[in-house]
Amino acid sequence: MRKVxxxxxxxxxxxxxxxxxxxxxxxxxxxxxxCYYEEQTVPVSGTSWALTAFSILGALLIGAGIILLFAxxxxxxxxxxxxxxxxxxxxIGSLLSLAALLAGGKTALRESAGLFHAIAIGGSTALVGQTxxxxxxxxxxxxxxxxxxxxxxxxxxxxGAFFIYxxxxxxxxxxxxxxxxxxxxxxxxxxxxxxxxxxxxxxKPLEQSTLLSAWGW
Numbered sequence: 001m002r003k004v005x006x007x008x009x010x011x012x013x014x015x016x017x018x019x020x021x022x023x024x025x026x027x028x029x030x031x032x033x034x035c036y037y038e039e040q041t042v043p044v045s046g047t048s049w050a051l052t053a054f055s056i057l058g059a060l061l062i063g064a065g066i067i068l069l070f071a072x073x074x075x076x077x078x079x080x081x082x083x084x085x086x087x088x089x090x091x092i093g094s095l096l097s098l099a100a101l102l103a104g105g106k107t108a109l110r111e112s113a114g115l116f117h118a119i120a121i122g123g124s125t126a127l128v129g130q131t132x133x134x135x136x137x138x139x140x141x142x143x144x145x146x147x148x149x150x151x152x153x154x155x156x157x158x159x160g161a162f163f164i165y166x167x168x169x170x171x172x173x174x175x176x177x178x179x180x181x182x183x184x185x186x187x188x189x190x191x192x193x194x195x196x197x198x199x200x201x202x203x204k205p206l207e208q209s210t211l212l213s214a215w216g217w
Contacts, residue, residue: 058112064119079131086127093117100156114158118149118165139179142172146189153196166193 013034020030066089074082096113103109122145128134129141146168152161173186 062116066123074130082127082131086124086131089120090117090124093120097152097156110156110158111160114152114156115160115164117152117156118158118161121145121148139172139176142168142175146172150192153193157200162193162196169193 016025016030016034019025020027025033077085093113093116097117100109100113125141125145125148129136146165149161149165149168152158153165169186169189172189173183176183176185
């Protein structure tokens with residue numbers, strides 16, 4: 001069955017009364033035509049590719065800029081100040097994610113919040129570890145970052161967070177294979193990502209079930 005974008009429905013609703021006034025359609029035919037198009041309407045995201053792309057780019061630049069700013073002045077700060085600054089990106093990311101959830105399904109806000117929050121998780125984890133001089137454990141760091149990022153994939157339906165999670169578990173598998181001699185847990189870590197992808201695709205009509213459209217792009 002052919003689907004009609006919701007944006008076109010407004011034009012159709014304006015045209016049907018005009019056609020009825022001109023005698024092209026009678027009242028019964030006009031009503032049937034209106035019902036026909038209304039039943040086949042699909043929602044269209046009001047967010048453009050450009051807005052979403054710039055939101056993602058902005059989140060990346062801001063997140064990276066904050067972490068680089070902290071790193072440049074890190075040695076001059078007290079431990080208490082370092083702890084506060086370590087958690088500040090995570091707090092900002094949490095507030096952005098909360099705002100995105102409260103705002104509904106705005107793609108640009110979800111993507112920028114999800115991406116910034118995911119970067120903030122890794123940055124804050126690394127900064128806390130450096131502040132308290134925790135033993136370096138790259139596989140555990142990547143695994144912790146991935147697991148803390150996973151809720152963002154489901155809560156925000158963020159494509160950026162989704163790909164960051166995939167990158168993290170792939171990186172973990174490579175490092176774990178080198179460190180521990182095996183990385184079989186990768187397939188377990190991959191299951192939530194596949195589940196999330198299946199849920200998103202299932203919610204979309206068959207003809208729109210692509211990876212990007214499943215996330216509202």
